[in-house]
Amino acid sequence: DTEVTQTPKHLVMGMTNKKSLKCEQHMGHRAMYWYKQKAKKPPELMFVYSYEKLSINESVPSRFSPECPNSSLLNLHLHALQPEDSALYLCASSQDRTGLNGYTFGSGTRLTVV
Amino acid sequence: GQQLNQSPQSMFIQEGEDVSMNCTSSSIFNTWLWYKQDPGEGPVLLIALYKAGELTSNGRLTAQFGITRKDSFLNISASIPSDVGIYFCAGPPNSNYQLIWGAGTKLIIKP
Numbered sequence: 009d010t011e012v013t014q015t016p017k018h019l020v021m022g023m024t025n026k027k028s029l030k031c032e033q034h035m036g037h038r039a040m041y042w043y044k045q046k047a048k049k050p051p052e053l054m055f056v057y058s059y060e061k062l063s064i065n066e067s068v069p070s071r072f073s074p075e076c077p078n079s080s081l082l083n084l085h086l087h088a089l090q091p092e093d094s095a096l097y098l099c100a101s102s103q104d105r106t107g108l109n110g111y112t113f114g115s116g117t118r119l120t121v122v
Numbered sequence: 123g124q125q126l127n128q129s130p131q132s133m134f135i136q137e138g139e140d141v142s143m144n145c146t147s148s149s150i151f152n153t154w155l156w157y158k159q160d161p162g163e164g165p166v167l168l169i170a171l172y173k174a175g176e177l178t179s180n181g182r183l184t185a186q187f188g189i190t191r192k193d194s195f196l197n198i199s200a201s202i203p204s205d206v207g208i209y210f211c212a213g214p215p216n217s218n219y220q221l222i223w224g225a226g227t228k229l230i231i232k233p
Contacts, residue, residue: 012164050210050223051165064220098164107214107221108172110155113164 010035014099014114022122023089029117031082031099037112039105040082042074043098045116051098057082058105089121128211128224136232141198143227145211154194155221156185157210165210169196198229206231 012033021027031040039058043051056064057076065074071093073085082099096118100111128145135141145154153172157165169180171187171194178185182199198205211224 014164048208048226048228050212050226053220056220096162100164108153108170110167110170111165111221113166115163118162 010112012099012101012112012114014097014117016117017115018118018120020120020122021086021089023091025089026085026087028086029084029097029099029119031084031114032080033101033112034080035101035112036079037101037103038079039102039107040076041100041102041111042072042082042084043100043113045096045098055084056105063105086119089119091121094120126211126213126222126224128227130227131225132228132230134230134232135201137201137203139201141201141205141229142195143209144193144195145224146193147213147222148192150191151194151213152191153213154185154187155212155214156183156194156196157212159208159210159226161207168209201229201231203231205229 015030041056042054045051053066054068055074060076071088075083096116098116099114102111103109126145155170156168158168159165169178169185174191175189176187184197186195206229208226208228210226212221214221
């Protein structure tokens with residue numbers, strides 16, 4: 009299995025809703041990432057988990073809350089989002105957090121906040 | 123901070139043409155990664171480069187790690203319609219091992 013699987017593929021949520029994005033990989037990768045990508049821009053790093061511990065938080069607002077239940081799963085909990093948070097949210101994994109062998113990305117969750 | 127300059131920003135080409143794009147950095151990189159992103163999908167790693175001067179191919183794609191370690195090139199030969207998409211260069215040079223991304227090159231094939 010050489011894939012990163014993200015669910016849901018699309019999500020529309022109101023500003024008062026609570027929702028979660030899910031990510032799963034079974035490649036034995038020990039680093040997992042959340043990225044946010046706006047249209048026509050490169051991905052922006054949000055969080056890095058290394059060996060299931062949060063190692064980097066790129067000054068992301070607290071309305072985004074990551075969780076790594078085990079080495080294969082990564083969640084992103086969303087609460088009280090703003091319309092400007094609408095974007096493509098990408099999960100990625102790599103063998104370790106150096107990323108020197110490249111990242112494997114999921115297909116993303118297209119989030120629309122209304 | 124470190125930045126990557128990727129050019130061109132977009133390219134309109136005829137099917138069958140060869141394509142070239144490049145990335146330059148203000149500082150030395152030890153790794154260059156080239157990704158392609160199709161609409162509505164995540165980026166897919168095309169080629170990874172680890173040594174200055176290295177030339178690596180993946181089918182019709184060829185990438186080179188510049189001798190100065192501050193640039194890299196991606197060439198696509200005999201382009202086909204499925205080559206359309208956005209191509210990103212990236213490198214993991216900083217102390218936090220975070221990927222630094224170029225702004226992307228959008229490839230569009232003229233009908």
